Amino acid sequence: MLWESKDFLDILFRDHVNLKLIESLNPLRQVELFFKDSGIKKHLAFQFSRVDDKHRAVSHVLVTVKDLTQQVALALQLEKSEQKVEEQMTFFIRPITFRPRVS
Numbered sequence: 790m791l792w793e794s795k796d797f798l799d800i801l802f803r804d805h806v807n808l809k810l811i812e813s814l815n816p817l818r819q820v821e822l823f824f825k826d827s828g829i830k831k832h833l834a835f836q837f838s839r840v841d842d843k844h845r846a847v848s849h850v851l852v853t854v855k856d857l858t859q860q861v862a863l864a865l866q867l868e869k870s871e872q873k874v875e876e877q878m879t880f881f882i883r884p885i886t887f888r889p890r891v892s
Contacts (some may be wrong), residue, residue: 790816801837802847808839819857832861 793816800806800814817835824831834855842848 798837798850801839801850804845804847811837831860832857862871 797811797814797816801811815835815837819832819834822831823829823832824883834857836853836855838853839852840851873883
């Protein structure tokens with residue numbers, strides 16, 4: 790991922806490359822990071838915006854980082870819950886064989 794990120798940043802500074810295309814190539818759109826010191830795992834999203842100088846050349850890049858950890862955890866929890874509901878529904882809806890008693 791390091792080389793992908795480096796290549797992405799190199800392309801980001803090229804004036805002639807369409808910004809929408811660059812955004813679609815972003816390898817850091819959503820990444821999982823583990824911090825050894827604290828033992829914490831985070832899901833972060835990086836968004837990049839160009840800053841042009843007075844000659845309309847890219848002079849800087851503004852980086853916005855958003856913490857998606859809670860969203861990712863909730864999405865995973867929802868997925869597990871939906872699977873559990875589906876399993877329960879399958880159990881209750883499966884065909885029941887019924888044999889009437891003959892007297």
